Amino acid sequence: MIIYNKTWLRNLLIQDQINVPLATGDLSKEEFKNIEKAYPVGFYSPNIFVRTGLFILTCVIALFGGCLLSYMFWDSGIVDSGGWIFFLGLISYTALELVVKNKNHFRSGTDDALIWISGGLFSVAFTWITVKYNWYHHNYTDMLPPAPIVSFVLILSLYLTLRFADSLMALFCFLSTLVLAVVLAVFNLSFGIAIIPFLVIVLSAIVYYFSLSKSGSPKFINYLHCLLMLQAGSLLMLYLAGNYYVVEHLGNKLYGYTSIGPYKVPYPVFFWPWTILVPFIYVGFGLYKKNVILLRTGLVLIAIAAVTFKNYYHVLPIESTLVLFGLIILGGSYWAIKYLKTPKYGFTSEGLQEDTIAGGINVESLIIASTQLDTPQGTADRFGGGDFGGGGSSSSF
């Protein structure tokens, strides 16, 4: 099913794995080179900058190529139909297969772009054709897409995931599964809307269990990245489905009331503890199991939980909250760094490898440069002459 050379994929995994001891200095450079030679990888997978460049350029080619073809066949009148879009999708899919098979592209930017372009074109074509032939009756609201379209997207993304082992496509496939389940529940069950949160929670839990237990299995070894992405995605959805704010707003939308409307979240006894406690449970389990994905997702969700809580209960004004939490976080992490300086219980605060990406660029400095810039600008605004801004310099990132 998978399009790539399986030996190379396995060799790539080996090479990825031996990068760790190489970075910590346990493996000598010579040994590393020998292993690379013994387990060769023939893929063309350039660094992130080339990948970005190729992605953009492939999109340019696809866009103008599509325009050119449409222009050439404009007079024949076949352009203005779903079939034409399907035809364009077919062309880009063929190009994708050729690039991957003949040129051995693997996560090179070109294949990334073509996967999404062909998938998008097929979906648009399907929607176009089915709408034209009046497949859908009027009971579909603006909120939810019709089930046949979602099913088509689901099958298509599942196929693309299996064929190209693309992790973002795997995530997309998971999300369309959730949407399909919700759509089916809402239209086929009288109490459908009421069970949406629980439906999503159960489905996400199943997907998480599946992706966690299969990520170590040799059978799914080529889909490792997909499974890791699914873990993060399902953990996120598992939480969001029970988040108080999300439940309230989705409820408002689906029941058709405005935000002032009388929709009240049922069972606040369930949803409030879920909103607050689940992130901490993630972090706890992440530390206990030493699972990076659980831990990081949990940390992000703690921030979301804090914002949600703040949105409903105003204990302190916003600025004092910021100062207070800033101090607590700074103090806490200072303590943790000090405490874990010498490793305890298998944890350490020291980096095991340098955090640089290809090209030897310090990631951290890029992040600071692109986010922290707003602060001095904000200060300058208060001087009164603030219509110039340093915006030109920061927007370029």
Added chain:
Amino acid sequence: MDTDLYKKLHHEGLISDETLEKIAEKHKNPLFSLHWELKTLLYLGVTLLSTGLGVLIYKNIDTIGHQFILLFIAGICAGCFVYCVKKRNPFSRGKVKSPSSFYDYILLLGCLSLLSFLGYLQVQYQVFGNNYGLATFIPMLILFYVAYEFDHIGVLSMAITNLAIWLGATITPYTMLSNGFNSSDPLIIPYLFLGMLLLAAAYLSERYNFKKHFKFTYHNFGLNISFLALLTGYFSFYENSLSFLWLITVLILGYVLYKDAFRSKSFYFLLLITLYTYVAISTLIVRVLFSMDSELAFVIGLLYFIGSAIGLIIALIHLNKKIKEI
């Protein structure tokens, strides 16, 4: 974690006994690094605290509590700097290793609270009078000094941003008054100058081996600002018959930087230069085609974009190979 892979590699004679032992030892006591998480938390803490303090002053100006808040900020700022002076490694022309990541973020916090403090002084007491140039010049000088003295790239980025603001603050009134430009944006020339200045700084840092590792930051800012200023210049003088000179400058600058990028083996800059010059050339071609205003021109335009994108892809792949070889 499994050591099976390494046993297999050892069996095949690809790794030595010693290496296998070392790796097996590590696998027996696997270490879980919280480095990244803790760093993110530190960053988050610094951001929350400085934002919170900024809002706090802003809301409490003219109330009784504001002097207390001012004192609080001054205290934080002083505390940060005292901590950094105590912990720092001695100054050197090369790269000074930071004592800890906590130190880095405390220095950042110190600089941010210093900016808030100075901003507050200006608003409340007009210490710099109505001279907005001076009000931005002083913080900029301090930031540059701190960046070099304590060797902090984050602070350097802040200093460069402040330099841009200062330039805007000083030059805008004069250009507005003298009305030398009939353009919509009087800042193009100053920003072009700024970009060139930063590129020169990048060059000099490397040439005189003074904080060589700052080169990337200077170069990054300088390159983007220069190209953006040139392209903006072209579009705001679009009707002028000499406007193509802006694009010629883009090409010349692109060529000079291209040489430099090759020398320093930076594919990141190579990609940026390629894309900027591609935009410049394409706008010129599109303009010519527009002036032809025929159906043929439309087709040529489409063909041009398809062809040039394919050409660029090949060029990028080739450049990437070439840069790896040297």
